[in-house]
Amino acid sequence: MNTTAGIEAIKLTRGFNGSQGVIYPTLIWDEGTAILVDTGEPIHLEAIRDAMEQVGVPFVRMNRIILTHQDIDHIGGLPGLVQASAHPVDVMAHEEEKPYIEGLKPLIKLKKELLQEKLNSLPEDQQELRGQIDLLLNHTPGGRVSTVLKDQDVLPYGGGLTVIHTPGHTPGHISLYLGQSKTLIAGDAIMYSEGKLRKPPEQFTPDMEQAIQSILKLAKYDVETLICYHGGVYPGNAKQALAELAAECR
Numbered sequence: 001m002n003t004t005a006g007i008e009a010i011k012l013t014r015g016f017n018g019s020q021g022v023i024y025p026t027l028i029w030d031e032g033t034a035i036l037v038d039t040g041e042p043i044h045l046e047a048i049r050d051a052m053e054q055v056g057v058p059f060v061r062m063n064r065i066i067l068t069h070q071d072i073d074h075i076g077g078l079p080g081l082v083q084a085s086a087h088p089v090d091v092m093a094h095e096e097e098k099p100y101i102e103g104l105k106p107l108i109k110l111k112k113e114l115l116q117e118k119l120n121s122l123p124e125d126q127q128e129l130r131g132q133i134d135l136l137l138n139h140t141p142g143g144r145v146s147t148v149l150k151d152q153d154v155l156p157y158g159g160g161l162t163v164i165h166t167p168g169h170t171p172g173h174i175s176l177y178l179g180q181s182k183t184l185i186a187g188d189a190i191m192y193s194e195g196k197l198r199k200p201p202e203q204f205t206p207d208m209e210q211a212i213q214s215i216l217k218l219a220k221y222d223v224e225t226l227i228c229y230h231g232g233v234y235p236g237n238a239k240q241a242l243a244e245l246a247a248e249c250r
């Protein structure tokens with residue numbers, strides 16, 4: 001594995017809340033930095049460590065975290081990751097997501113009452129699931145955001161990383177574009193399931209009209225590799241699939 005620079009979607013399984021089993025944070029690294037884009041949930045800490053080791057980027061190198069948005073399957077792992085790091089981690093998110101991530105505003109979609117109800121109704125022998133729900137209830141929200149991002153910021157990592165504000169799924173949702181490798185990290189602005197790119201699901205997307213505008217915005221980029229948090233790396237011609245999704249949205 002080339003450890004000088006790279007981009008890798010990390011496959012995580014066994015999530016509980018909203019992640020429907022499989023999610024894909026992305027690791028971006030070069031000589032100076034290792035950035036994790038989205039954190040999974042609290043239970044994923046060890047899996048993230050293992051995945052980083054496997055691509056030749058030891059966990060100790062991780063010095064930045066970018067959060068695409070506030071949903072718990074994206075920020076749930078943040079406190080654990082920051083705590084496990086031997087050095088300070090620069091946590092970055094869009095300015096509009098910062099107050100939610102820092103707990104100044106309640107997360108838009110996390111319904112604690114529902115989680116508590118679920119926990120109460122689970123039999124005692126479901127220890128693993130009980131533990132996961134308990135972690136979610138007691139370890140949210142994620143923690144401090146040290147760097148605030150806005151649309152079209154270009155960060156000097158991975159050969160240049162453009163921040164694209166893609167609201168709709170949440171107000172401060174961002175996607176990331178790496179121009180050098182023509183890689184788009186869509187977050188939840190675009191999902192991939194059952195062989196097809198899709199809009200984010202209506203029930204979890206408070207402003208669908210904005211979400212559609214965000215897809216059209218992303219479709220203007222020259223994309224060779226598309227990584228969706230839900231679905232992973234698009235296996236076919238990403239440019240064409242993105243154009244088809246945009247056409248459906250128009």
Ligand SMILES: [Zn+2]
Nearest residue numbers: 071073188229
């Ligand atoms: Zn999500």
